[in-house]
Amino acid sequence: DTEVTQTPKHLVMGMTNKKSLKCEQHMGHRAMYWYKQKAKKPPELMFVYSYEKLSINESVPSRFSPECPNSSLLNLHLHALQPEDSALYLCASSQEVARQGHQPQHFGDGTRLSIL
Amino acid sequence: GNSVTQMEGPVTLSEEAFLTINCTYTATGYPSLFWYVQYPGEGLQLLLKATKADDKGSNKGFEATYRKETTSFHLEKGSVQVSDSAVYFCALTRNQAGTALIFGKGTTLSVSS
Numbered sequence: 237d238t239e240v241t242q243t244p245k246h247l248v249m250g251m252t253n254k255k256s257l258k259c260e261q262h263m264g265h266r267a268m269y270w271y272k273q274k275a276k277k278p279p280e281l282m283f284v285y286s287y288e289k290l291s292i293n294e295s296v297p298s299r300f301s302p303e304c305p306n307s308s309l310l311n312l313h314l315h316a317l318q319p320e321d322s323a324l325y326l327c328a329s330s331q332e333v334a335r336q337g338h339q340p341q342h343f344g345d346g347t348r349l350s351i352l
Numbered sequence: 353g354n355s356v357t358q359m360e361g362p363v364t365l366s367e368e369a370f371l372t373i374n375c376t377y378t379a380t381g382y383p384s385l386f387w388y389v390q391y392p393g394e395g396l397q398l399l400l401k402a403t404k405a406d407d408k409g410s411n412k413g414f415e416a417t418y419r420k421e422t423t424s425f426h427l428e429k430g431s432v433q434v435s436d437s438a439v440y441f442c443a444l445t446r447n448q449a450g451t452a453l454i455f456g457k458g459t460t461l462s463v464s465s
Contacts, residue, residue, distance in 0.1 A: 240395075269452070278441055278455035279396065292452060326395050340386060341453060343395035 239263055240344035242327050248350045251317060257347045259310040259327030268310040269341060270302060271326040279326055285310060286332065317351045324348050354379040358442045358456025365432055365463050373427040373459045375416075375442035383444040385409075385418055385425040386453070390439045399427075399440070432463045 240261045249255050259268065267286050271279035284292035285304040299321075301313040310327055324346040331339040359374040377385065384403045388396040400409030405420035414429045425442060442456040 242395075276458075278458050279453075281446075281452055284452055328396075340398045340401050343388075343397070345393075345395040 240327055240329055240342050242325075242344035242347050244347055245345065246348050246350075248352060249314070249317065250352050251319075253317075254313070254315045256314065257312040257325055257327075257349075259312075259344060260308055261329040261342070262308055263329060263342065264307075265329035265342070266307060266332045267330045268304060269328040269330075270310070270312055271328065273324040273326055273346070275323075283312075314349075317349075319351045322349055322351045354383055354444055354446055354454055356442050356444050356454055356456045359459055360457055362460040362462055365461070367434055367463055367465050368431045369463075371427070371429040371432045371436075371461065373440055373442075373461070375425045375427065375456060377423050377425065377442075377444050379423070379444060383446075385416070386443045387414070387416055387425070387427050388441045388443060388455075390441065390458075392438075396441065432461070434463050434465050437461055437463045 270282040303311040328341040387399040402418035
């Protein structure tokens with residue numbers, strides 16, 4: 237069982253809908269990440285939160301809005317998405333970002349998003 | 353910035369065959385190196401890691417050695433099983449300041465009995 241829990245597992249939405257993806261971890265990690273993964277491609281980094289503050293935004297369109305309400309939770313709010321946004325969205329967590337990158341990231345199983 | 357190049361598959365092997373998946377990297381400084389595995393319908397699982405030159409990561413019969421002289425981190429397993437069929441990603445930290453990862457393109461391994 238994964239230690240990073242993502243809900244929902246599947247989501248189908250229209251282009252005018254607003255929905256949210258949720259991610260939760262209870263490992264005491266202080267860095268959390270959102271990745272987007274298209275079929276047969278590697279994950280691409282979208283956002284990084286460190287100590288509940290946004291530290292990296294990889295020039296993601298504003299129709300994706302991340303939120304980190306506390307150290308255990310990470311949300312991704314979706315609005316007015318496009319069909320090309322259909323993908324697997326992966327959440328990950330790790331120990332604090334400031335260390336020298338020795339700490340691996342732990343991934344959830346993802347939310348498979350389909351935009352109609 | 354840092355980058356990683358990974359052999360692209362698919363790699364098709366018979367059970368008990370020897371596996372090598374090549375991974376080379378370009379980096380400034382001393383990145384940490386990782387192999388992740390993704391089974392169908394699942395997220396990524398850490399397979400092994402190495403944080404400095406000459407470190408050997410190992411797990412579940414898989415091994416990889418951090419070779420600074422050849423900037424490589426090749427994944428090996430002496431005898432693969434059908435259950436090893438998955439996509440394997442080589443990854444490194446983007447820079448020394450944090451843990452954001454850059455992934456290789458992934459190698460699909462298919463093992464038949």
